Amino acid sequence: MKTYTHLFFDLDHTLWDFEKNSEETLQHLYEVYNLSRFGFTFADFFRKYSYVNKRLWQLYNAGKVNQEQLRRTRFHKSLNDLGVPEAEIPLEMEHEYLRICPTKSAVFPFTHETLAYLKAKYQLHIITNGFKESQHLKISGSNLLPYFGEIITSECSGFAKPDKRIFLHALERAGCSTPNTCLMIGDNLEADILGAQNAGIDQVLFNPEKRSYPIKPTYEISCLSDLQRIL
Structure with missing residues (x-):
């Protein structure tokens, strides 16, 4: 040795x-912004966001996107892919996620x-x-x-x-x-x-x-x- x-x-x-803390935060946001009205479940939302976020972090690690691009894109693309109309995508979701998720302690x-x-x-x-x-x-x-x-x-x-x-x-x-x-x-x-x-x-x-x-x-x-x- x-x-x-x-x-x-x-x-x-x-x-x-990360997975547990992020999932708790995303569940909260799904409920606060009443995303169920767009016809997808929390499981759909969590699965889509997780995929998009992971892909963006791969691009960040490779130097292909920066911090601002990652943060600006992940919720917008996730909700857009799930069929949320452009005008109804909550622009403050990223801010709320960044405010809440890091305070989780698991x-x-x-x-x-x-x-x-x-x-x-x-x-x-x-x-x-x-x-x-x-x-x-x-x-x-x-x-x-x-x-x-x-x-x-x-x-x-x-x-x-x-x-x-x-x-x-x-x-x-x-x-x-x-x-x-x-x-x-x-x-x-x-x-x-x-x-x-x-x-x-x-x-x-x-x-x-x-x-x-x-x-x-x-x-x-x-x-x-x-x-x-x-x-």
């Missing part, structure tokens, strides 16, 4: 339960227990492609802030995972000059695993659904508590 000094965590889908099982265990042994940091304001709200609202030193966002660094420059920037911020003493923990094969590999950093793939992938990370876990076995 290698000796690590710094552990870098992804936030959404790794610590903060995290994955064993998040706090595992982070408390690791903090006693390592320096912990976050690297996230999320936007600074919303990511800090998520971290503080779910009581994750005390565990972490540096919190590196794509918005502030100017680079998004998998660009290796955000990882090198994170190492510099953390005061770590040797990538081989660092470990990246995340759920996204391209952004977290391949990005860390390209920066010379070992990786842990958080894979709770136990999917098969063609790329082999340094380690793989299906529950955050498994980190206590590795580390």
Whole structure:
């Protein structure tokens, strides 16, 4: 087992339960804006928004859209695809989503227990492609802030995972000059695993659904508590 000094965590889908928190927020918006009057169910809305949002984040990670374009597009396109007339698409839904969702506090099982265990042994940091304001709200609202030193966002660094420059920037911020003493923990094969590999950093793939992938990370876990076995 290698000796690590710094552990870098992804936030959404790794610590903060994005799917659960987002679904609760979207359910609220579906009811507040009475979207059922347009003839589609919440399940239809959630499925369409999830697809559109995921695709836009893929484009953002690839540098093909920016923050403003992502935020301006996701609700408009989702509702447009579901048949909502242009004049009746609520323009404030994006603002309301951004106001409410980051205040949700659901995290994955064993998040706090595992982070408390690791903090006693390592320096912990976050690297996230999320936007600074919303990511800090998520971290503080779910009581994750005390565990972490540096919190590196794509918005502030100017680079998004998998660009290796955000990882090198994170190492510099953390005061770590040797990538081989660092470990990246995340759920996204391209952004977290391949990005860390390209920066010379070992990786842990958080894979709770136990999917098969063609790329082999340094380690793989299906529950955050498994980190206590590795580390």
